[in-house]
Amino acid sequence: MKENPISFQSKLKPEDFLPATNEEKESLVVMRESVSFWKDGMRRLVKNKVAMVSLAVIILVMIFSFIVPMFYPYSYETQIKGANNLRPMQYSEQELQAIASGEKVFPHILGTDKMGRDYAIRVMMGSRISLLVGLIATAIILVIGSIYGSIAAFFGGWVDIIMMRIVDIIYTIPDVLLIVLLSFALNAPLEKLVNVPGFGWIKTVGTNLISIFVVFALLYWVGMARMVRSQILTLKESEYVTAAKALGAGNARIIKKHLLTNCIGTLIVTTTLQIPSSIFTESYLSFLGLGVAKPLPSLGSLASEAINGLNTYPYLLFIPALLISLIILSFNLFGDGLRDAFDPKLKH
Amino acid sequence: MAEYLVDIKNERLSFFTPAGEVKALNDVSIHLSEGEVLGIVGESGSGKSVTAYSLMGLTAHPGKLIGGTLEFNGHYINDMTEKDMRKIRGNEVSLIFQDPMTSLNPVYTIGNQIEEVILLHTDKNKKQAHERAKELLELVGINEPEKRLKQYPHELSGGMRQRVMIAIALACEPKLLIADEPTTALDVTIQAQILELMMELKDKLGMAIIMITHDLGIVASMCEKIAVMYAGKIVEYGTTDEIFYEPKHEYTKGLLKSIPRLDAEEHERLVPIEGTPVDMLNPPKGCPFAPRCDSCMKICLREMPPVTEFGDTHYTQCWLNQKAQFEGGKVQ
Amino acid sequence: MAKYVVKRIAMAIVTIWAVATLTFFLMNMVPGGPFLSEKAVSPQAMAALEAKYGLDKPLSEQYVTYMTDALHGDFGDSLKQRGRTVMSIIQTKFPVSAKVGGMSILVAFCVGVPLGCVAALNRGKFLDNLISVIATCGIAVPSFVVCTVLMYFLGVNLKLLPTFGLTSWKHYVMPVMALSFYPMAYIMRLMRSSMLDVLGQDYMRTARAKGLGQFKILFKHALRNAILPVITYLGPLTAYTLVGSFIVEKIFTIPGLGGEFVGSITSRDYTVIMGTTIFLAALMVVMNVIVDILYKIVDPRIKLN
Numbered sequence: 001m002k003e004n005p006i007s008f009q010s011k012l013k014p015e016d017f018l019p020a021t022n023e024e025k026e027s028l029v030v031m032r033e034s035v036s037f038w039k040d041g042m043r044r045l046v047k048n049k050v051a052m053v054s055l056a057v058i059i060l061v062m063i064f065s066f067i068v069p070m071f072y073p074y075s076y077e078t079q080i081k082g083a084n085n086l087r088p089m090q091y092s093e094q095e096l097q098a099i100a101s102g103e104k105v106f107p108h109i110l111g112t113d114k115m116g117r118d119y120a121i122r123v124m125m126g127s128r129i130s131l132l133v134g135l136i137a138t139a140i141i142l143v144i145g146s147i148y149g150s151i152a153a154f155f156g157g158w159v160d161i162i163m164m165r166i167v168d169i170i171y172t173i174p175d176v177l178l179i180v181l182l183s184f185a186l187n188a189p190l191e192k193l194v195n196v197p198g199f200g201w202i203k204t205v206g207t208n209l210i211s212i213f214v215v216f217a218l219l220y221w222v223g224m225a226r227m228v229r230s231q232i233l234t235l236k237e238s239e240y241v242t243a244a245k246a247l248g249a250g251n252a253r254i255i256k257k258h259l260l261t262n263c264i265g266t267l268i269v270t271t272t273l274q275i276p277s278s279i280f281t282e283s284y285l286s287f288l289g290l291g292v293a294k295p296l297p298s299l300g301s302l303a304s305e306a307i308n309g310l311n312t313y314p315y316l317l318f319i320p321a322l323l324i325s326l327i328i329l330s331f332n333l334f335g336d337g338l339r340d341a342f343d344p345k346l347k348h
Numbered sequence: 349m350a351e352y353l354v355d356i357k358n359e360r361l362s363f364f365t366p367a368g369e370v371k372a373l374n375d376v377s378i379h380l381s382e383g384e385v386l387g388i389v390g391e392s393g394s395g396k397s398v399t400a401y402s403l404m405g406l407t408a409h410p411g412k413l414i415g416g417t418l419e420f421n422g423h424y425i426n427d428m429t430e431k432d433m434r435k436i437r438g439n440e441v442s443l444i445f446q447d448p449m450t451s452l453n454p455v456y457t458i459g460n461q462i463e464e465v466i467l468l469h470t471d472k473n474k475k476q477a478h479e480r481a482k483e484l485l486e487l488v489g490i491n492e493p494e495k496r497l498k499q500y501p502h503e504l505s506g507g508m509r510q511r512v513m514i515a516i517a518l519a520c521e522p523k524l525l526i527a528d529e530p531t532t533a534l535d536v537t538i539q540a541q542i543l544e545l546m547m548e549l550k551d552k553l554g555m556a557i558i559m560i561t562h563d564l565g566i567v568a569s570m571c572e573k574i575a576v577m578y579a580g581k582i583v584e585y586g587t588t589d590e591i592f593y594e595p596k597h598e599y600t601k602g603l604l605k606s607i608p609r610l611d612a613e614e615h616e617r618l619v620p621i622e623g624t625p626v627d628m629l630n631p632p633k634g635c636p637f638a639p640r641c642d643s644c645m646k647i648c649l650r651e652m653p654p655v656t657e658f659g660d661t662h663y664t665q666c667w668l669n670q671k672a673q674f675e676g677g678k679v680q
Numbered sequence: 681m682a683k684y685v686v687k688r689i690a691m692a693i694v695t696i697w698a699v700a701t702l703t704f705f706l707m708n709m710v711p712g713g714p715f716l717s718e719k720a721v722s723p724q725a726m727a728a729l730e731a732k733y734g735l736d737k738p739l740s741e742q743y744v745t746y747m748t749d750a751l752h753g754d755f756g757d758s759l760k761q762r763g764r765t766v767m768s769i770i771q772t773k774f775p776v777s778a779k780v781g782g783m784s785i786l787v788a789f790c791v792g793v794p795l796g797c798v799a800a801l802n803r804g805k806f807l808d809n810l811i812s813v814i815a816t817c818g819i820a821v822p823s824f825v826v827c828t829v830l831m832y833f834l835g836v837n838l839k840l841l842p843t844f845g846l847t848s849w850k851h852y853v854m855p856v857m858a859l860s861f862y863p864m865a866y867i868m869r870l871m872r873s874s875m876l877d878v879l880g881q882d883y884m885r886t887a888r889a890k891g892l893g894q895f896k897i898l899f900k901h902a903l904r905n906a907i908l909p910v911i912t913y914l915g916p917l918t919a920y921t922l923v924g925s926f927i928v929e930k931i932f933t934i935p936g937l938g939g940e941f942v943g944s945i946t947s948r949d950y951t952v953i954m955g956t957t958i959f960l961a962a963l964m965v966v967m968n969v970i971v972d973i974l975y976k977i978v979d980p981r982i983k984l985n
Contacts (some may be wrong), residue, residue: 015646016645016646016650017646017647017667017671018645019643019645019646019648020638020644020645020646020648024649044836057912093954120748166843168695169695169698169699169702172695172914172961172964173699173701173702173703173957173964174941174957174960175852176704176926176941176942176945177941177945177953177957178706179947180945180946181706181707181710184710184711185706185709185710185711187711188711229789234360256548257433257515263892276820280822282929283822283824284822284823284824287822287824287927288926288927288942300822300824301823302829303824304824306826307828307931310831310832310836311829311836314832317828318829320820321824321825321828321829324822325817325821325822325825328819328820328821328822329816329820329821331821332816332820333816336816346676368688404889406885406888406889415793426822433891434891434892434893436891437888437889437890437891437892438889438890438891438892439891442889443886443889445882445885445886447882450881450882451882451883451886452883452884453884453886453887453901453905454888454979454980455881455904455905455978455979456820456900457899464890465890465891468890468891468892469891500980500981502980513886541784608819615871621783639943651764
């Protein structure tokens with residue numbers, strides 16, 4: 001049934017049956033290159049086209065909102081006389097005269113708003129504000145949420161129960177209520193603070209924006225805290241931590257080596273996904289008129305202002321609306337890419 | 349009537365992963381008569397389960413059968429549609445898995461899950477199916493079957509759940525039972541009970557069993573024939589006695605040395621097999637076991653060994669056996 | 681079960697009480713008051729108004745009075761809408777919001793769950809990519825953008841649908857679309873990932889080994905396990921959506937509770953703020969209990985405690 005081909009036999013030589021040396025054996029073992037967690041993740045991330053495109057979009061938007069305004073000939077707050085409600089690329093009469101007399105006038109690429117302010121620079125400034133809010137608010141959330149969550153998880157027992165009950169209550173209070181009340185409450189003290197030397201910037205940023213940060217600090221960390229807590233609780237129970245304890249590893253080592261390295265992937269991913277959610281919330285608040293102070297624009301307030309002229313100047317609404325959706329979309333997709341690349345639990 | 353209940357000839361199966369083709373099965377041939385018990389032994393990733401699953405048409409994505417013929421109970425698996433396969437699964441051939449904790453759907457009662465397969469493959473009505481489920485639970489040694497039928501998987505112990513899995517597998521009195529490491533996840537005492545139960549049921553119902561395991565102790569007590577697999581190949585095949593008393597492949601010998609024996613001399617040490625299993629993405633050119641083999645020869649690194657037969661039932665793929673013949677100057 | 685109910689009710693009361701207390705003091709600590717914005721009011725008249733509603737009393741006394749009344753089911757009169765009780769405001773506005781909100785959740789659920797399943801079953805293929813793109817866009821586009829875009833194209837430009845009010849079924853189309861957009865996308869994503877998780881479980885292999893058909897495997901064995909995360913998400917979502925979205929109600933001029941609530945905050949209508957907040961908290965708690973019970977029905981492993 002299983003005959004050996006005769007030809008096989010003829011090819012064999014006696015030296016073939018000599019023992020192989022260790023070197024010969026080892027040369028055969030193709031070891032797959034062992035890569036570190038980070039390298040492995042980076043490699044997967046770079047391979048992910050969607051994530052890379054999103055990253056490119058984010059960088060592009062950042063260039064547009066942080067660098068381009070520095071060289072832009074118009075300012076977001078200057079009202080150009082006679083240049084109200086210009087269509088994209090349209091010039092006002094004064095500007096046309098100036099052009100006729102040989103001067104160079106930078107075009108209003110996106111037109112102007114009803115106050116005669118160049119809309120392109122306002123959109124750029126708007127995305128700058130939205131991005132800043134997203135990043136700063138996320139930083140606040142990350143710090144408060146992870147500290148709160150880890151404390152609850154580490155102490156466990158009654159501390160945990162009470163801390164988590166507080167989280168539930170905060171979760172139940174409607175956020176609009178707190179935001180409005182806080183912006184009222186913070187208004188007076190912040191106004192006073194403006195006059196204190198060194199705090200003049202508060203005026204430009206607007207007290208409302210400060211209130212937004214305070215609200216983020218007070219409210220939106222609960223999701224992060226819950227995530228960190230459950231992550232640490234699972235890790236605490238996991239067998240490799242028990243094993244590390246059994247081998248006599250100290251608390252510091254367990255935290256550094258096991259908890260942190262295993263948490264960090266999830267933490268990075270959650271943080272990245274928190275950024276679009278913060279931008280989302282800011283745009284929502286700005287739309288309600290609770291966002292940044294005038295004349296400083298944010299994408300949400302730009303959209304909100306444009307809504308009344310929707311029938312005549314729809315592009316005033318669609319441009320910031322599109323941009324905000326694009327920013328949130330790219331951060332989300334990039335976050336998804338990060339999760340696929342770095343969350344070890346999703347590795348198969 | 350076919351000669352064998354199961355007849356797999358030269359099966360080749362690959363997984364086409366993004367990283368490249370993984371040749372999971374390479375020229376695997378297995379045959380089994382009715383009522384026979386075959387053990388497939390090997391370490392993780394050697395292709396034991398893949399062989400058995402492919403017989404049921406349950407090859408996981410992205411696996412693909414690329415060569416050979418599979419025959420079971422007169423069906424030609426190669427040509428069968430998914431719809432026809434379904435009629436066989438759970439009916440003529442059944443499967444029990446390694447981990448009874450996760451193999452039962454947590455949201456349905458035991459009764460529901462047993463009756464489901466009865467209703468699917470027989471024309472019994474609900475009430476009859478319920479009676480049959482009760483019978484089955486009694487058969488697999490579960491007391492108070494009426495009560496158990498109403499319970500959910502999480503309310504039973506691991507051993508109980510594996511009994512339930514067996515009850516599901518045997519519900520339609522299959523010709524073949526494939527047991528994929530059925531005792532690995534269980535306590536040792538429960539292991540013995542489950543194995544005993546399986547043998548008892550085999551005698552009662554007369555089905556054939558393919559026992560997939562990495563535990564040589566289990567195959568020794570249960571199986572008539574053993575296939576030893578390594579890196580997607582059957583490196584040695586023979587009756588239990590042949591494998592245990594006249595192992596011909598270095599890997600088999602290594603496996604036998606690594607199990608504790610009661611009759612061992614005092615202080616005799618267990619010998620582990622050094623090294624790690626092959627990377628199936630980049631398999632070596634020659635014998636896959638060569639890098640871990642103590643008696644490795646130059647030829648082993650270069651070429652796959654041919655099959656050497658010893659009698660009707662015993663064959664191996666190892667150059668060492670060819671060496672003897674080469675020096676003896678004759679092929680067979 | 682009885683023990684669970686008692687415990688749950690106790691917990692609910694504590695939560696609602698905590699939310700009410702927090703809101704009460706926060707609201708009163710903030711400078712300004714309900715009658716400050718009305719410029720025409722003379723100091724005497726204002727004092728009279730405050731005396732009428734008991735706002736001149738110490739805060740602790742106000743708190744005790746309010747809580748005692750609330751316990752008896754009396755949430756007081758609106759400070760700004762003369763002659764209307766908070767109860768009657770909620771009674772007229774909530775059904776409006778709840779109708780739009782309820783429909784939206786139904787739409788989000790009925791579209792999101794099947795599409796999520798389809799995406800998971802076609803993992804990595806064109807259909808999956810398409811659905812994932814839609815879902816990601818869905819969670820990336822703020823609701824005011826959805827509203828205004830719908831309004832502009834369907835309402836203003838094509839004049840297919842009325843842009844304000846709620847008098848015929850046509851009026852419901854745009855608000856429901858706008859309101860269901862985000863939860864629909866979220867449910868799709870949730871469903872897809874949990875379905876993928878379930879499809880990889882051992883019991884799915886068992887179901888296939890039994891010889892069950894695709895349909896039965898999907899609907900009997902996979903769906904029930906995969907839907908659990910969606911149920912969890914639906915609890916708070918339902919509470920919030922039923923109360924109404926301020927943005928959607930503002931843009932489509934719907935007289936609902938969401939708009940009323942935000943209006944009451946900006947005008948400092950204390951009693952309406954309190955009443956609506958307590959109402960929302962209660963709704964939330966009830967929803968969570970319903971979710972817990974649903975969870976128990978779907979997944980027998982969950983113990984109610």
